[in-house]
Amino acid sequence: MTLKKAILRGVLGFPMGIFLSITITILISLSLGIGEYNPVVPELTNLTNSEINAVVLQYILSGILGFMFAAGSAVFEVEQFSLVKQIVIHFFISVFTMLPIAYILRWMDHSIGGIVTYVGIFLIIYVIIWIIQYMSWKKKILQINKKLQEK
Numbered sequence: 001m002t003l004k005k006a007i008l009r010g011v012l013g014f015p016m017g018i019f020l021s022i023t024i025t026i027l028i029s030l031s032l033g034i035g036e037y038n039p040v041v042p043e044l045t046n047l048t049n050s051e052i053n054a055v056v057l058q059y060i061l062s063g064i065l066g067f068m069f070a071a072g073s074a075v076f077e078v079e080q081f082s083l084v085k086q087i088v089i090h091f092f093i094s095v096f097t098m099l100p101i102a103y104i105l106r107w108m109d110h111s112i113g114g115i116v117t118y119v120g121i122f123l124i125i126y127v128i129i130w131i132i133q134y135m136s137w138k139k140k141i142l143q144i145n146k147k148l149q150e151k
Helices: 003-032 042-048 051-077 083-104 112-150
Strands: none
Touching (some): 003 051, 042 051, 051 083, 083 112
């Protein structure tokens, strides 16, 4: 992994983080079924004294979140690290980026229980995504090996 590659991925991940954040707020607003768009949680609007300030803050932090997730994925290319080490490093990069941003943006309850619950949910989602990715790559490798054996 080179720092240059991680930064390039991060730059590409920044707009992806914004896109996902906006998409999630649209889906949440649609699911409420009241015909209004709720771009941020009301607590963030109160904290920043206006909805536009809240939206701008969420926009920037969502971009940073996208940057860090994308840049962090470069750890999987460090061949000197075992798969377990890569996963642990990536998980900690992810959780220590996600947790403060989620806390600032009021995506979680501001209590020990809220933090523990949020990290628990994050861990479950992380493991599910990792298992899906692992199974996908394993299938691709088996297909490649099968094609190599046929030749």
